[in-house]
Amino acid sequence: MESVRTKLAYTVPKLTDYSAAALEKAAGECIAACGSEAAEVRSEAELKLFRDRWMARKNGILTQINDLWLKGAPKEAKREAGIRVNELKARITELVEGAHVAGEAGDSLASEQVDISLPGVRRPIGAEHPVMRTWREIVGVFQRLGYSVAEGPVVETDYYNFEALNFPPNHPARDTQDTLFIAGQQAKPQRERLLLRTHTSPVQIRTMEKMRPPIRIVIPGTVHRNDPPDASHSPMFHQIEGLAVDTNITFGDLKGTLDHAMKALFGSSVKTHFRPSFFPFTEPSAELYVTCFICGGSGKRGAEPCRPCKQTGWIEVLGCGMVDPNVFEFVKDNGYDPRTVSGFAFGMGVDRLALLKYGVDDLQLFFQGDVRFLGQFG
Amino acid sequence: MKLSADWIRDFVEISVDDRRLAEDLTNVGIGVEGIIGTGADTVFEVEIGTNRPDAMNHYGVSREAAAVYGVELKALAAFGSSAAAEAADSRGADDAALKRRSSTVALAARGSELPLLAKEARSGAPQTEHPPKTQQAAGFPITVEEPGLCPRFSARVIRGTRIVASPRKIAHRLALLDQRAISNAVDATNYVLWEMGKPTHVFDMDLLEGGRIVVRKARDGETLRTLDGVERKLSSEDLVVCDARKPVGLAGVMGGYDTMITEKTRNIVIESAWWDPGIVRRMSRRHGIHTDASHRFERGADFESTVVSCDLVARMILESGGGGLVGDVVDVVSRPMDQAPVVLRLSEVRRILGEGLDSGEIFQLLKRLGFTLVPEGQGGTQDEAQFRVHIPSWRLDVEREIDVIEEIARLHGYDKFENTLPAYSGAVVELPHAAMDAAFRARALALGYNEAMSLTFISHADAERFESCASFPSAAKAAAPLATGERSAEALRHPKSGSASAAKAAGKSAEMARLKSGPSRSVAGSELGASGFESGASRFAGGSGSGAFRSAAGLEAGASQLMRVLELENPLSEEASVMRTSLAPGMLDMLAWNLNRDVAEARLFEMGSVYGVADGSEDAHVEPRRACLGATAAAVRAALPVGNALDVSKDERAAAAEIFRGFKGDVENLLAAFSGEASYDRETAEYFHPGRSARVLVNGALVGQFGQIHPEVAAARKLRQDVFLAEFDLEALYGLGLRPVKFTPLGKYPAVERDFSFVFEDGIAFEKMRRAVVNLGIEELREFRPVEIFRGGTVAAAKYSVLLRVRFQSAERTLREDEVAQWSGKIVGALAGLGGAQRA
């Protein structure tokens, strides 16, 4: 008790100088004293003592200030002093009200603790669609390789979707495309008939019609096929096409470019493997496989067989090839003489890659708008 | 397609196991996708491109394997293995290819002698190995009236045989390929098809009338019951195999029912022809029959395989059913196959494949594949080296130099070519709308909307209800290609028709649209005329059950062009039969999906195109870009800032007002990315709640509409909650351009705020107050906003109290009390002028 007493050293001084500066100084000392006394309170008894000392109506420090500073103020300073004293009173009251017994550790803020384990208030943040996310990643890789983005219509003519891509009318290769046709086109010549493009490849021709070589374009877009929806099929899906044409493009360039792109997309340890394939608009044609990014190429996940790669350790990611000279013939007049230019093209299914990348087991999840699904990609 | 590994090994000695064989075949393009079974029953699931009909059978795959491993390919030995082995000397294949054309003649000229059945049949088989023959000469004259469509027709006659079950080995092999064994004769044709890829057909000779075969076009009105039992109406488009009186087979597609082999059959005619791929394909399509035969013929069969296949079938029938051959094979070659040699330049190989292969390697690779190379030109250097390449008869897909180059690359192995990166000097160009797309998307995501994707098809009913497209480009614009570089920011801006006559024309166009698209298809065919939401009259009073909706507010001047839907010829279902004209139905479906799964708070956005034909433009279709935001009321409510309500009245109306405002804030935040000031009116489409929806106009142009979905629409779609939709015409929005970022110095002088409490009639919208205050022209006015709204209590009915806050600030000086008082007085006056009563 005695030790406390000694700390309660503040006494209200008499004021002679009522200048603003002097008032400021006196008030400041008073507030500082109150603050430090408040911090020294160690028990409920001390707290009561502290409160009474400052707030008691009878001879409490505030009462003293009122008497000593205000009543003693010269008339001309009364107004200013009044304002000052009121401010001071408010501050002191605040400090006294706020004073409390410090905890065992001596930290008075410890008792102000909140439950930090309660969940935070989270403002909703939208998630990018996994397909669009994959789309933008792929496009980004090729943009950094010097490719410009090109686009084209979803509702296409037979000419751009088939004929100019070396699918002659009535060619069996057309059967593999499961085309959805626009109604009421019978009266038109075949090449003008409208259909839903089955691939993004028509934009190759559209772009070559507009731009002279050299070109490097990457073409993302929506495509359609007459495939009933199931876990791995959708009548609507997305493709990203690429095309590079110049005077010096070789099959090795196709391989090198795609090898680089796959490493950028799936990690530098990924290996690529090219197998012969057939597309009417490329020759030689290839399918590109990468080492399975689920099992790392081992074909197994622990003791279990790896399903995405059918235990082969390889996953097919795209179709590609050297642009068929017949395709160049359609745009020959714009600088694409197959005898002087060569090029390569590739095309990949974005949805399927997103499925593989994120381990999604049902393609339909992409098109249902289920926020429980979409939210996982935020 | 299934192929037996054991069967493949019949024709080539392969030292590696089946798994390795599968891998090696895959690496040259014979894609083995799966391996089923073990040992002799191992079956490869093979994927062969449409360009390789030659490999759609065992012998063809054996041929590829022989090329891969550089080993000998055995001949197709039909009658006696010794002769076959002799003839199968694949080292002789080089000149065989050159002499092939004459081999046909030789065969035909050989009289009654049975040809040997090697792939390059050139020498006769020993007489002793011939099966028994009858004395009778071949009794079937064959007339080909359509040599262009049937350049080769080979046939054989067997007499006195019996129809029995196939030997076990045959049946077993067919069973491995999921082929049902029927009888020795039918199975023989099937076996040969799978063995060497050549479709053949067997007739019961006694059922062929008139003792002859004619290949001709069918006559209109003729019919043919095909093997599947279906009665087919024929036309002059069809090519048929006939007896003296009637069609007995649809050429290359399917044989006739009435002349098929039965257990009573004793005498057989075997047919093996080469049909024009085009006619087979057309007939297959027209009659809707896809058979193993048509599949191969329409891709191109081996012209030199007709006789061999005929003999293989004959041997199998004779071996299992007995009987004897009558006469020799009849081989009618009306037109030789034109397979011109190809010139292959080493320089071209290198231009396409890169350096790395020399002419010696190229020679060897092609030789292994059955090509014959004759060096040409006297070029001493590698670059001038070239070959004349003769193409084997089974490779109809190889016609050009590039085709040969592909063969080189494929057999060499794609992975062996070095990876290189090409040099490039062009510049990277961004799409004109890329930055705006990114800005819109970033904001939508930041506002808590998940990016979604719905199908591009909708139902007719939805196409009618949600024809919410704004203006479409004019016909000229629409016809322009949408390719890159074309779509400048300017091109994205839709021309507004802007004339009063457009509105008048709308009704007429609607009528035309109805006529064009037929009554049941009409989208634009409502009584009111349809148009996009730009016109404020996308109101389908007609159509399905929307009669309860508000009637149209009338077409405004500047009505947009009408749009016809793009209907699918072969839709997946009625629910997905037209191209979407709006993102709204897809968004509502997605919201419903969530609500139906007890997800009460859903917030989604989709950016994508809608599709249609701008009316009056005949056929030019357009694909304008749209965006749609969707949110459930619960999601909007949950995102409202706590304790920051504007309308503090404790009633439902206040709650609705707050939710609407919450959603509108999202719309405003999106719009804020773009230039221009938005204004709002109530002329939204019918599927919106008439009192809780708004159109957004920027600089007078329509860019979107938003609000709560009409309760009846929500009920019809069984939505378990109120939902909100915002539709944006991205073409219009992007036309405004991104809002340029501009720095304004921060005010140095203090701002002064004043509050005014007023009571207004319900009909006085805040916008009126704002305009009245703004019109005062007080330069120092920085902000005017409502702080609190209240109805009820002491406020009279049909009135509301509003606390308004103004903020004044000057960039040059501290404001004086008197001037603030003066401005406040003006503001009070202006508000009073609107009928407002100031409260103390």
Ligand SMILES: [Zn+2]
């Ligand atoms: Zn794997």
